[in-house]
Amino acid sequence: MTQAEQRRAAFTTVADGVHRISEAYVNFYLVESRDGLTLVDSGLPASWKTLDAALRGLGHSLDDIKALVLTHAHFDHLGLAHRLHTQFGVPVWVHSGDSFIARHPYRYRHEKSRFVFSLAHPGGLPVLARMAAAGALRVRGVDGVTLFPAEADEAGPRSLPVPGYPEVVFSPGHTAGHCGLYLRDRGVLFSGDALVTLDPYTGRTGPRIVAGAATMDSRQNLETLAQLAQTGASLVLPGHGEPWTGGIKEAVAAARRAAAA
Template sequence: MSAEHSGSRRPRTGAPRLTRHVAPGVHRLEHAHVNCYLIEDQGQVTIVDTGLPASWRILPDVLAAIGSSRSAVQAVVITHAHFDHLGFAHAIHQDWGVPVHGHPDEAYLAVHPYRYAHESPRIRYPFRYPGSIPVLARMAGAGALRVRGLEGLQAMGIDAALDVPGRPRVVFSPGHTFGHCALHLPERGVLFSGDALVTFDPYTTERGPRVVAAAATADTAEALRSLSRLDDTEAATVLPGHGEPWRHGVRAATAAAREAGVR
């Protein structure tokens, strides 16, 4: 695993890469084109999304690199329960006893992370966007095809602060999945957008703010409507589920996503 400070360029190999202090008290682990984040708060840690299974093996090293340890991890919060955000949720819950929080509408998907609704057939995308083939292969190499489901998802409310380190406010933003939620840190000006808005789409390899392709989005019209919920946060920095951080304000990001449309 390589590490960098915020502002360094990232390689495109899919190798795990830690960016410390990508936002105040927030660290980013990118692995096989999937992001998960660690929020520090008074010596405790909340993990936002759990990437792919291979990230579990390096999590102790990630924690050590930010000056923390497994005992500091008090909670996991998932933006949604697609396989590439649920990667090590089962392991951290079972082996470390860490509770995993998510919207109640994600409970079934958390148990069955491959049974997700999507508007367009997935099989056509590698033919239409051949650049996605190595991206999807890297994701598979990091365990995308062997994610274990999770029972016992802790239901979280919406439009309220979660009682976990960092106290992120839950922003209901359905469309990508039926229970998708972004997370907002108002005092830090940070929005974890999950896959409600990304800056890299693994299915098309297109970059810049956008909604994920219909191959992995349940309701694209609802996903576009949910961008207004992200606007309401007025966040300065957007940390997406896939792609680089966006530092030009959430409204600029959502405007670009609306212009890009959905593939």
């Protein structure tokens, strides 16, 4: 498929069988496998048509999605989950630490007042406005989620039984149950919001953690970047911002230098 065709199909192929969908400064991803598709995160409600267009551009349909796996359950990653789960029977996988947020996407812990922080950091306002226009204020929660295996927290990465078999990399801090997802055979790490290349709350770019206006514990977030670094992934695909091709170790070092906002 040519680049022009990919633009019309609303996706970008970023690795073998891995496709990025980006809308309103939020990324989510399709993973192709012989046994179907896994969706990693699910953007905002306005992305439904974008997802459908991407699937058709890849020669698939919504029925080919066998699982939605969440890096975490904040509203901007949960946007399509309710509809996929209730209308298409797609199981929604999440860490137990984020199961409450999955049901109540606007009830989560964060260090700083979002309103006050936004006034002090106007660079993030255009990003947040785009997200709001894409439905950030009307995301529905999901009941009946499927939980990651509990042993993934302590025993190192464990593969999920979904297409692509991503390994769960427990990396709390942004939320209590945040997890990276690693495709070992492709060298690809989905870093969610534990490490981004665009902070929606400041508008700053480059590897960093998300500001305290949306992060539960910035110190823990910075500490647990070590778990992501241990994967040695060559390609990092964040929840916000452009893919990082310099490798996870370099990204983690840059994020630590940037510190918390």
